[in-house]
Amino acid sequence: MIESRILVTIITGFLGSGKTTLLNHILTAPHGRRVAVLINEFGDVDIDGSLVVSADRDMLELSNGCICCSMNDGLIAALQRLLARKAAFDSIVIETTGIADPVPVAATFMRPEFVARMRVDAILAVADAEHFALERFEDPAAHNQIRYADVVLLNKADLVDAARLDAVEAMIREVNSAARILPTERSRVAIPLVLGIGGGHAAEVDDGSAPPGTDHRHAFRSISFSTDVPLDPERFQAVLEGLPEGVFRAKGFLQLAGVEPMHIFHLVGRRFTLEEAPDAERRTRLVLIGTDFDRDEILGQLRGCEESRTASPAGGPGR
Numbered sequence: 001m002i003e004s005r006i007l008v009t010i011i012t013g014f015l016g017s018g019k020t021t022l023l024n025h026i027l028t029a030p031h032g033r034r035v036a037v038l039i040n041e042f043g044d045v046d047i048d049g050s051l052v053v054s055a056d057r058d059m060l061e062l063s064n065g066c067i068c069c070s071m072n073d074g075l076i077a078a079l080q081r082l083l084a085r086k087a088a089f090d091s092i093v094i095e096t097t098g099i100a101d102p103v104p105v106a107a108t109f110m111r112p113e114f115v116a117r118m119r120v121d122a123i124l125a126v127a128d129a130e131h132f133a134l135e136r137f138e139d140p141a142a143h144n145q146i147r148y149a150d151v152v153l154l155n156k157a158d159l160v161d162a163a164r165l166d167a168v169e170a171m172i173r174e175v176n177s178a179a180r181i182l183p184t185e186r187s188r189v190a191i192p193l194v195l196g197i198g199g200g201h202a203a204e205v206d207d208g209s210a211p212p213g214t215d216h217r218h219a220f221r222s223i224s225f226s227t228d229v230p231l232d233p234e235r236f237q238a239v240l241e242g243l244p245e246g247v248f249r250a251k252g253f254l255q256l257a258g259v260e261p262m263h264i265f266h267l268v269g270r271r272f273t274l275e276e277a278p279d280a281e282r283r284t285r286l287v288l289i290g291t292d293f294d295r296d297e298i299l300g301q302l303r304g305c306e307e308s309r310t311a312s313p314a315g316g317p318g319r
Contacts (some may be wrong), residue, residue, distance in 0.1 A: 013126035015098030016250035016268030125149035246292035
C-alpha cells in the first residue's frame, strides 16, 4: 500500500545540543522534499536570509519551496493552518524546545482530524557528546527525548575523543537500546538517514504504550535579561566564568562596550561562542536556562556589567 499521509519528523534533544543546526541542515540540503517546518519561535532559528522569500504573519515562505510556521499559539493550531494552505508538501519537521517531552507532540497526530492525513515517521534526538549526562534524565521530558528516539545524533563529536564517544553511546544505550546512533559534527547527516526512515518508537506512542505525557512539570527555570546599555566585555566574561553549574544554556544578542557590531551569543555548559550580527537591533537580549540557581543574584551580576555601572576599561570580547 502506498503511503499517502504526510510524514512527520520530530526533532528533540537537550538544551544546546544542536537541534536548530540540524533543522537548518535539513532546510538547505538538496533532498528534493517539500518540507513544512514548525518551530517555537522564529527568533530562535537561524534561517539563512537567502532562503526567505516573504513573511505572512507567523509564516515564512522559503525560496526552496519550504514553509516555516510558528507554533507559539499551539501545535494543533499550527498544524491546522498548514493543512488549510493550498501549497503542497510531503514532510513536516517539528523542532521542539530543549525541555519539551516529544511524547505528547507525537500523540497529537493520533487526533481524529490528523490521523488520516499525517503520520509520525520518526523521532530524532540530538545529544551533545561533550556535555551529555544521565543525571539530566531525572526529568521525565529529558528522559523521553532519548527513550523514544529512533535516531540519536551524537553531535559535536569533533570536540571529544573516542573514549568519550564510546562512554556517551553506552549511556544512551542504557536508556534506549534500539535507536540508531550517528556521530555528527554540526549536526551534518545524510538526509536519507533522518527523513522517511519509518522509525518504530513513534508507533509505541501511537499504540498507547508510551506514558501519556500530560504532566509538564519540570525543574527547569529561565532568566530573561535585556538592556540598552552596552556591557563591559571583561565583566561579562567574569560573570560567564562564575555561572553556577545549574545554568546549562544561554543565548541571545550582545551589545559590548567598545565593540562596534552586535554579537550573537551561545553558551552550552562552560563553552560559549560569539558571532557578529551587524544587522541586529542594538540592544542586549539574553535568556539563561537551567536548574538550581539564584535568579536575582545572576540578574544583579548581569546588571553590574552595564558600562554605566562599572569603571572597568572597555575591552574586546573574551575568548
